Amino acid sequence: MGAQKQGAPKGAQKQGAPKDAQKQGAHNPGQRRGGEPLTDLPPISEDQFQDMMNVCKPVSVSAPADGGVAVAVSGGADSMALCLLAFAWAKTQNRPFMALTVDHGIRPAAKTEARQVQQWLIERGIPHQTLTVIDAAPSSNLQAWARDARYTLMENWCAAHQVSVLLLAHHLEDQAETLLLRLGRGSGVDGLSAMATQVAPRFEAGPWRVRPLLDVPKGRLTKTLQHAAQDWIEDPTNQDTKYARNRLRRMSQSLADIGLTPQRLAKTAKTLRRTKEALDDAARHLRDQALRIDDAGYCQMTVSAYRKASEEVQLRLLGRLLSALGGQAFSPRVERLESLLRAILGDGLGGGRTLSGCRIVPVGGQGDVVLICRESRSVADIIELEVGKPTNWDRRYRLRVSAGDQVGHLTVGRLGADGWIAIRKIAPNLLKQVPRMAGINLPAVRQDDELVAVPGLGFAAEGTEITVYIEFIAFRRL
Missing domain, CATH: 3.40.50.620 (HUPs)
Known part of the structure; x- marks a missing residue:
C-alpha cells in the first residue's frame, strides 16, 4: 500500500x-x-x-x-x-x-x-x-x-x-x-x-x-x-x-x-443568486407590510396587504414563513404552496388548513386576518435540560437555563392545554395577547414535572430560582 x-x-x-x-x-x-x-x-x-x-x-x-x-x-x-x-x-x-x-x-x-x-x-x-x-x-x-x-x-x-x-x-x-x-x-x-x-x-x-x-x-x-x-x-x-x-x-x-463545465455551471448559479437576492428584498418588504410575527412563535397575516405583491414574492414569503414557524428545514413543495395561497387569497380556508407543521386559520368572521402557528401534533417531544447548556427545541427555540444549587430534573416540552389552564388560573393577564392555538405549543420548562417557566408568556412560578433565557431562532430565517 x-x-x-x-x-x-x-x-x-x-x-x-x-x-x-x-x-x-x-x-x-x-x-x-x-x-x-x-x-x-x-x-x-x-x-x-x-x-x-x-x-x-x-x-x-x-x-x-x-x-x-x-x-x-x-x-x-x-x-x-x-x-x-x-x-x-x-x-x-x-x-x-x-x-x-x-x-x-x-x-x-x-x-x-x-x-x-x-x-x-x-x-x-x-x-x-x-x-x-x-x-x-x-x-x-x-x-x-x-x-x-x-x-x-x-x-x-x-x-x-x-x-x-x-x-x-x-x-x-x-x-x-x-x-x-x-x-x-x-x-x-x-x-x-x-x-x-x-x-x-x-x-x-x-x-x-x-x-x-x-x-x-x-x-x-x-x-x-x-x-x-x-x-x-x-x-x-x-x-x-x-x-x-x-x-x-x-x-x-x-x-x-x-x-x-463546472465553471459555467457555477457562473449560472451565481447569476441565479443575484435573482434570488432581488426576490428576497421584495419578500422582506412584503413581510414588513403584511405580517406581524410574534416571538411567541406565531404570525398574523393581513390578507389585503399580502395581496398587493406579485405571486412569486407571495409564494416565497409564505414558504419561508411555514418552514420557520413549523420548524422545518425546507419550504413545502411549490404545488402545495400554490394551493394554500389560492385558499388564503380566495377566502377558501374554511375552518383552516395544515401544511409543513403549521396551522393556517382565518381570524374572526371577516377573513382579512389569517393566523399561522405551530400544529400541535407536529411539535417536538419533551427533552431534558442541563443548567447552563444551550439547547435547541422544536427547531424553533434556543433555551439556556440558570439555577441555584438545588435544582431538580429539568425538561422542556410544549405547554399543552393543561398548562394553559394552569396559567389562566394563576396569571390570566399573561394569556390575553397570545392566541390559545399558538400558546399551547410554546416551550414550557418543568422541574420534576411541575411547571416552572413559560418564557414566551413571561411566566415564572412563584418562588422559583430558575431563570430561562430564550431566543426564537426561527425568526432569523425570515
Whole structure:
C-alpha cells in the first residue's frame, strides 16, 4: 500500500501517490473528476488565500475582526487544504483558531479517521478538537440528519468559545454539482442559486458560516496539499453510486464535453443568486407590510396587504414563513404552496388548513386576518435540560437555563392545554395577547414535572430560582 502513510486509515493519500492508487479504491491526485489532468492547476498561496478571505469575510458586529476562527475538517482533501491555509491566515491576523472534526457515529472507521486528522494537525501545531454526535442516526434521510447534527455541534461549540467565524470548504465543483442535482429535483430559484459565501448566525452568539473557496477548483486544493506534503483521507462513501452526487461526478467529463463545465455551471448559479437576492428584498418588504410575527412563535397575516405583491414574492414569503414557524428545514413543495395561497387569497380556508407543521386559520368572521402557528401534533417531544447548556427545541427555540444549587430534573416540552389552564388560573393577564392555538405549543420548562417557566408568556412560578433565557431562532430565517 505505497499510497498510504504508515498508521493512516485506509484511503489516506500521500503526495505523489502511485498511478495504481485508484485500483486500491483511492483518489488519484493526478486526475481531476472526469479525467481532466491537474498539471495546469497551481496550489493556493497564502497571499491568494488572504485575498479570498478579504472578499468573503463578514462585515458585522457579530463577527468582530479579532474573533475566533474555526474550520470544519473531515480529513478529506478539501477541508484539509482549507485548514492549512486558514491556520496560516489566522496567525497573520492574531486570531484564535480551532479545527473541528465531527464523528457522526455512523461509520466504524470515523473514530480512527478523527484521530488521524488530529495527529496530522498536531504535528503542524494546529489546535484540533473532535465533536461526537450522541443521538442515534435515523433510518431515513441520513445525509440531511448528519448535516444538521454536524452544524449544530460545531455552531454550539463556536458560541461557547467566542468563535465568530466557521469556515467551510465548499468549492467550485460543489457549486456545479448542487445546481445539477437541484435542477433534477425541479427546484426553483432558491435551490438553483449559488451557495452564499457567508451566512448569518442561526442564533445569538452563533458563528457566521463562511465559504472562501467557492470559486476555486478542487484540483487546486489537492495541489495545495501536495505542495505542503500533506496527506488526506479519502471517504469511501464518495465512491458509492447509491448517492446521486457520486453518480453525477462520474458523468462530469461527458457534461463538460457538451459545455456544462463546472465553471459555467457555477457562473449560472451565481447569476441565479443575484435573482434570488432581488426576490428576497421584495419578500422582506412584503413581510414588513403584511405580517406581524410574534416571538411567541406565531404570525398574523393581513390578507389585503399580502395581496398587493406579485405571486412569486407571495409564494416565497409564505414558504419561508411555514418552514420557520413549523420548524422545518425546507419550504413545502411549490404545488402545495400554490394551493394554500389560492385558499388564503380566495377566502377558501374554511375552518383552516395544515401544511409543513403549521396551522393556517382565518381570524374572526371577516377573513382579512389569517393566523399561522405551530400544529400541535407536529411539535417536538419533551427533552431534558442541563443548567447552563444551550439547547435547541422544536427547531424553533434556543433555551439556556440558570439555577441555584438545588435544582431538580429539568425538561422542556410544549405547554399543552393543561398548562394553559394552569396559567389562566394563576396569571390570566399573561394569556390575553397570545392566541390559545399558538400558546399551547410554546416551550414550557418543568422541574420534576411541575411547571416552572413559560418564557414566551413571561411566566415564572412563584418562588422559583430558575431563570430561562430564550431566543426564537426561527425568526432569523425570515
